[in-house]
Amino acid sequence: MxxxxxxxxxxxxxxxxxxxxxxxxxxxxxxxxxxxxxxxxxxxxxxxxxxxxxxxxxxxxxxxxxxxVRVTTGSSKLAGAFLNSFLYSAGIAAGQMILAFPAAVSLALLRVKGRAFVLSLYLILMLMPFQVTVVPSYLTLHALGLLNHPMGLLLPQWFIPFSAVLLYLFLVRIPHAFIEAGKMDGANWWRLVWHIVVPLTKSGIGSIALIQIIDSWNMIEQPVFFLTDMQLMPLSILIRQSIEVQPGEAFVPSLVFLVPVLIAYSIFYEQIIQGMQAIFKDGRKRDG
Structure with missing residues (x-):
């Protein structure tokens, strides 16, 4: 029964x-x-x-x-927007990981004073919506001469603390005994990071990078504020304009826009889930 x-x-x-x-x-x-x-x-x-x-x-x-077939094979505007989205997404994810990984290592593994305060600032900045920071970002890019330039879209996204915070949550779970054992063997910090930290965090790094690529692929507000040249716009903006002008012709670009995300998620689904589970599985700090 x-x-x-x-x-x-x-x-x-x-x-x-x-x-x-x-x-x-x-x-x-x-x-x-x-x-x-x-x-x-x-x-x-x-x-x-x-x-x-x-x-x-x-x-x-x-x-x-x-x-x-006509739109996907004969539209240079669609091809250019698709390429822009790919380059922006890859560039933003790469820049974020290059800057976020050293920051996360410093916060999680180095015993320095004030790291709790810095982490609090990271959390505050992470919780701020884009609308709060758009004016300071616009003025900064204007002063640097990067408005309507691809770097004007990449640079502000590189310093978003989301990736650093997630990597910190991953790195803080590494037992401190591993680091101490490497120091006793005479390894410097570069070797410690490369031979101990990186192998232990590959799944987390890959998961966070994929999440950032997908998030950057969907961005709309940043190109609207920081770009004016239509040749620099990503595919998400092209879809938005198509909906406003000719709604019946917006579904082909939308399908093209959706396919890479579905392919990436279907291929790396297990890696994303495992990485997120590893980050949030155990909130306790490492020994020591």
Whole structure:
């Protein structure tokens, strides 16, 4: 009897999870459906749905791949925006990790005075929304002559403390005995970091870098404030403008925008989950 109840409970849970996943996946199905349909029919369907009576079906049965092929293979604007998004995302993630890793090592492993105060400042800055820092960032970039320049988009993102805080949470779990053993063997700090710290934190570094790439891939506000040249804009801005001008033609760029994120998440899903679990699994500090 207990076995039957357990099986029924598991079946009910699986059914509920499947239903929730399906409901959450409906927007993706609509996106694929509209991206592979005739844009004229897509716009007509949108007008019918958004009309006064709200009549009309959501899904479009007739497919027309010619518009999808034309936009993905013949649009230099789409290709340029896609390349910009890729370069910005990779550049921001690389810059953040280069700056965040030494900061996290210093906060977590070096016994220096005032590190609690510095960590508190990091947490305060991390909690500040972009709207609070946009004016100081704009004035700083204007003084440096970096407005409407790719570096104007990269530089402010390099100093966001999110990556440093997550790396700190990962590094603080390293037992201090490992560091002391390396010092007793005569290793300097460079060798300690390279041969002990880096191998122990590879999963965390990879997970945080992937999260930053995905986050930078989705950014909208930063390009709007710091860039004016359309040739420098990422794909997210191109989609936004397409929605404002011709909603029926915005679904192909949206699908192109979504595919890399899904591919990256499907490939590195386990690494992201393992890295996040390792960071937040145990909040206790290392021994010593």
């Amino acid at each position: 207990n076995i039957r109840l357990a099986r029924g409970r598991r079946a009910l849970q699986a059914t509920g999870i499947s239903l929730v996943v399906f409901v959450l996946f409906i927007p993706c199905l609509i996106l694929v459906n509209y991206a592979l349909a005739d844009p004229v029919q897509v716009e007509s369907t949108i007008n019918q749905i958004s009309g006064v009576n709200g009549q009309g079906t959501i899904f479009i049965r007739a497919f027309d791949l010619r518009e999808f």
